Amino acid sequence: MTADTAFALDPRLAAECRVVGDAALSRVLLMDDARFPWLILVPRRADLRELVELARDEQSALLDEINRVAHVLRALHKPDKLNIAALGNVVAQLHVHVIARHVNDAAWPRPVWGVGTREPYTAPAFAARLKALRTALHLAEPAA
Amino acid sequence: MTADTAFALDPRLAAECRVVGDAALSRVLLMDDARFPWLILVPRRADLRELVELARDEQSALLDEINRVAHVLRALHKPDKLNIAALGNVVAQLHVHVIARHVNDAAWPRPVWGVGTREPYTAPAFAARLKALRTALHLAEPAA
Numbered sequence: 697m698t699a700d701t702a703f704a705l706d707p708r709l710a711a712e713c714r715v716v717g718d719a720a721l722s723r724v725l726l727m728d729d730a731r732f733p734w735l736i737l738v739p740r741r742a743d744l745r746e747l748v749e750l751a752r753d754e755q756s757a758l759l760d761e762i763n764r765v766a767h768v769l770r771a772l773h774k775p776d777k778l779n780i781a782a783l784g785n786v787v788a789q790l791h792v793h794v795i796a797r798h799v800n801d802a803a804w805p806r807p808v809w810g811v812g813t814r815e816p817y818t819a820p821a822f823a824a825r826l827k828a829l830r831t832a833l834h835l836a837e838p839a840a
Numbered sequence: 841m842t843a844d845t846a847f848a849l850d851p852r853l854a855a856e857c858r859v860v861g862d863a864a865l866s867r868v869l870l871m872d873d874a875r876f877p878w879l880i881l882v883p884r885r886a887d888l889r890e891l892v893e894l895a896r897d898e899q900s901a902l903l904d905e906i907n908r909v910a911h912v913l914r915a916l917h918k919p920d921k922l923n924i925a926a927l928g929n930v931v932a933q934l935h936v937h938v939i940a941r942h943v944n945d946a947a948w949p950r951p952v953w954g955v956g957t958r959e960p961y962t963a964p965a966f967a968a969r970l971k972a973l974r975t976a977l978h979l980a981e982p983a984a
Contacts, residue, residue, distance in 0.1 A: 746922055748910045759903055766892045777932070778890055781925035785941060785949035788921070797929060805929035807953050 702742035706789040709738065712814065716826060717835025721757040722792075724765065724835060726826060729814045732803070733773045733796040735765050735829070744790040747782050762794060768832040769796040779807065846886035850933040853882065856958065860970060861979025865901040866936075868909065868979060870970060873958040876947070877917045877940040879909050879973070888934040891926050906938060912976040913940040923951065 705715075705723060713725035713736060727734035739750060739758055747755065766778055775796035782792045795808055803811040817825065830837060849867060857869035857880060871878035883894060883902055891899065910922055919940035926936045939952055947955040961969065974981060 746910075747924055748907055748914070748922070752907075755903055755907075756900065759899060763892055763896075763899075766890075770892070777928050778892070779925070779927045779929070780891055781923070781927065783923045783925065783951055784921050785923070785951070807927055807929070807951050809951050 700740060700742040703740040704742070705738060706787050706791075708787050709736065709789070709791060714822065714826060715838045716829050716833065717838060719761045719764070719833070719835065721754060722761050724761075724829075724833065725791075726822075726829060727814075728816045728822065730817045730821065731812070731815050732801060732808055733769055733775070733825075734808070735769065735794045737761055737765060737792045737794065739790055741790075745784065745788050746790060747792075750790070758792065762792060764833065765794045768829065769794060772796075772828060772832060773798075781807075783809070844884060844886040847884040848886070849882060850931050850935075852931050853880065853933070853935060858966065858970060859982045860973045860977065861982060863905045863908070863977070863979065865898060866905050868905075868973075868977065869935075870966075870973060871958075872960045872966065874961045874965065875956070875959050876945060876952055877913055877919070877969075878952070879913065879938045881905055881909060881936045881938065883934055885934075889928065889932050890934060891936075894934070902936065906936060908977065909938045912973065913938060916940075916972060916976060917942075925951075927953070 709725060713727050716724040716726050722737040722739050725736040727736060744750060762780060773796040776799045777797045779795040779797055797804060853869060857871050860868040860870050866881040866883050869880040871880060888894060906924060913919060917940040920943045921941045923939040923941055941948060
């Protein structure tokens with residue numbers, strides 16, 4: 697599976713997240729919000745807005761990557777519930793949130809979007825989280 | 841694909857939605873909220889909470905049904921964006937929201953959950969909407 701050379705990550709996602717690495721189809725992002733273990737999958741296809749615009753075989757690849765990310769979040773964070781969502785009202789570029797939720801987290805039982813203020817990780821905590829995710833997901837750190 | 845005989849729709853979903861019909865895997869529901877064209881897919885499997893607990897072939901069937909529902913919502917409502925989400929913080933039974941969003945709707949650009957108060961359809965509007973969906977989705981009205 698080859699990525700579109702015209703793919704560019706939405707600037708808002710780039711500003712709020714760090715790249716974990718590239719899976720076969722998706723760029724895997726970690727949201728810089730220490731309140732929630734929160735990954736985002738962005739299929740590396742240019743000008744893509746809706747899940748239903750993705751070819752069916754690529755939807756299947758995306759589903760595989762959602763499963764992989766979800767299993768890793770479950771193993772690392774023992775969530776009470778996973779939230780999986782493609783919304784895109786603010787950032788139109790197709791991206792799928794996979795969030796490990798706990799009954800004592802800052803937004804429970806509400807969805808996380810728009811609740812309170814993002815709380816960036818400390819630099820060491822962010823580095824440690826990224827390293828753990830890269831190991832669990834078998835993803836290489838992207839070239840700078 | 842045969843449904844679990846032990847499957848029972850969560851009572852909260854049953855209270856807030858009307859059944860459009862049964863697709864191969866999922867019960868298709870219409871949320872009784874005239875503010876948003878809002879369908880919910882509930883795989884007819886007992887004791888299911890997470891997408892990742894569903895067998896991979898059934899995940900693929902669910903993805904097919906999400907596509908089908910999404911295409912019908914696009915055809916009927918010309919949304920500016922689709923929101924597709926499996927959250928389950930309040931109702932744990934696995935259910936997938938597929939919502940047609942418009943930039944002038946009651947919650948835009950926020951997600952719909954927890955925004956304002958549900959506005960039930962009038963009886964004729966609800967009946968008309970259900971009929972249109974059953975026709976478009978080729979689903980039979982469920983036995984009472």
